[in-house]
Structures are given as structure tokens and as C-alpha cells.
Amino acid sequence: xxxxxxxxxxxxxxxxxxxxxxxxxxxxxxxxxxxxxxxxxxxxxxxxxxxxxxxxxxxxxxxxxxx
Numbered sequence: 001x002x003x004x005x006x007x008x009x010x011x012x013x014x015x016x017x018x019x020x021x022x023x024x025x026x027x028x029x030x031x032x033x034x035x036x037x038x039x040x041x042x043x044x045x046x047x048x049x050x051x052x053x054x055x056x057x058x059x060x061x062x063x064x065x066x067x
Contacts, residue, residue: 004028013043
């Protein structure tokens with residue numbers, strides 16, 4: 001079963017994707033970020049860790065963006 005856990009603390013939103021295969025969690029994140037943007041919520045990525053890709057490819061994909 002696919003699940004997205006959303007936690008909001010101190011004005012920061014944390015998304016945790018569980019049960020997604022391959023790139024589907026990134027696709028779902030894009031949808032959520034687009035919806036936030038349409039509501040006027042600024043959503044910059046501070047940290048991203050794709051755990052599933054790390055398990056499949058043997059390397060962690062990590063990215064830190066600040067605007």
C-alpha cells in the first residue's frame with residue numbers, strides 16, 4: 001500500500017513516502033509540490049533522500065537545495 005506521511009513543524013513540511021516503486025515517489029512529490037504552489041505555498045527542497053533508489057542501485061541519491 002502506498003502512503004505519504006506529512007509532518008509540519010516550525011513552518012517546515014516533511015514528506016515521507018512508503019510503498020512507492022522506482023521513480024513513482026518522485027512523481028508523487030512533484031504532484032504535491034505543484035498543489036502546494038497553486039495554493040500559494042512556497043516549497044523549496046531543503047533535503048531529499050530517495051531510500052528506495054538507494055536499495056535498488058546501491059547508492060543514495062541526496063540533494064540539498066536552497067533558494
